[in-house]
Amino acid sequence: MNKPTLLVEHLETQFFTRAGVARAVDDVSFSVGRGEIMGLVGESGSGKSMTGYSIMGLIDAPGRVVGGRIELSSRDGVTRDLRQLTPEQMRNVRGNRIAMIFQDPMMTLNPVLRIDTQMIEAVLAHEKVGKAAARERARDALARVGIPSPDERLLAYPHQFSGGMRQRVAIAIALLNKPDLIIADEPTTALDVTIQGQILYEMQKLCSESGTALIWITHDLSVVAGLADSVCVMYAGKIVEAGDVHQVLERPAHPYTHGLIASAPSRNPRGVPLRQIPGMTPSLLNLPAGCAFRARCSFATEACLQPPPLETGADGRRLRCFHPIVVQPEAA
Numbered sequence: 001m002n003k004p005t006l007l008v009e010h011l012e013t014q015f016f017t018r019a020g021v022a023r024a025v026d027d028v029s030f031s032v033g034r035g036e037i038m039g040l041v042g043e044s045g046s047g048k049s050m051t052g053y054s055i056m057g058l059i060d061a062p063g064r065v066v067g068g069r070i071e072l073s074s075r076d077g078v079t080r081d082l083r084q085l086t087p088e089q090m091r092n093v094r095g096n097r098i099a100m101i102f103q104d105p106m107m108t109l110n111p112v113l114r115i116d117t118q119m120i121e122a123v124l125a126h127e128k129v130g131k132a133a134a135r136e137r138a139r140d141a142l143a144r145v146g147i148p149s150p151d152e153r154l155l156a157y158p159h160q161f162s163g164g165m166r167q168r169v170a171i172a173i174a175l176l177n178k179p180d181l182i183i184a185d186e187p188t189t190a191l192d193v194t195i196q197g198q199i200l201y202e203m204q205k206l207c208s209e210s211g212t213a214l215i216w217i218t219h220d221l222s223v224v225a226g227l228a229d230s231v232c233v234m235y236a237g238k239i240v241e242a243g244d245v246h247q248v249l250e251r252p253a254h255p256y257t258h259g260l261i262a263s264a265p266s267r268n269p270r271g272v273p274l275r276q277i278p279g280m281t282p283s284l285l286n287l288p289a290g291c292a293f294r295a296r297c298s299f300a301t302e303a304c305l306q307p308p309p310l311e312t313g314a315d316g317r318r319l320r321c322f323h324p325i326v327v328q329p330e331a332a
Helices: 048-056 087-093 115-124 131-144 163-175 193-210 221-227 245-250 255-262
Strands: 006-017 020-032 037-041 063-073 079-081 098-101 181-185 213-218 230-235 238-244
Touching: 006 048, 020 048, 020 063, 020 213, 020 230, 020 238, 037 048, 037 193, 037 221, 048 063, 048 098, 048 181, 048 213, 098 163, 115 131, 115 163, 131 163, 163 181, 163 193, 193 213, 193 221, 213 221, 221 245, 230 245, 230 255, 238 245, 238 255
Parallel strands: 037 213, 037 230, 098 181, 181 213
Antiparallel strands: 006 020, 006 063, 063 079, 230 238
């Protein structure tokens, strides 16, 4: 009962290209418990989406998961190492015990099939229930994500929906089978703030009521602050800081995490130029020696020419840095 829903240990995903080997996911480890929401944050190219695809078994050539364990523990007490499953076994797990919500809803939706056909098939593929019961579940899922007139919308095709409504349909499909784990890859980017708030509320409600674990992949720290229980910050394929969401966001210790938070427009004084992290994310084909963030970090020294280990502090925070920032708590 104390096992986490998902346990990822030393995950390695590499892309073998003519230009060299790109380490998209490099020695990544974390766990997500039942009903827990974990935020996975970082700049574009940091490896957060590739981590999600690796867990789902959706890495295509020339990419390949080359190392690590991905253990999924379902509500019935069965633990599986997803890397050991056959393609057929993995297909049975996907959409049933694990679901993914993509940033582009058309990666989920078939443009030539009606919405009811796609949603009913998603239910019948994993459960032996009647078609009427599957349709009712599909209708309820559409209503849950704020689609008006769900009975009519079930008869529509994807092209008859706006981009935001297509995304809500994709989210509804992920919720259909109440999976043990949902991986959400920036699913609310195309939605207005009202619908975004409704979706976030429904996801929190689903996790608390059904025990579903959720990994929320995003670059929006404000969403993570209000949604997640824990957070992992990724840079150049590695986790550089991880811990309780309030602990990490209120008192960031890694210079990269500090830079991400400081660059949020809401934290910038009016009339002052926006703060930003200098430089660019390095190419995964040509990472610098030692700490990958060294060239962009004002705290870097010669020690940073060696790769810093990921160490766990007394407060449970995991940190990969030789020169952590010490933030003094504000006086009462």
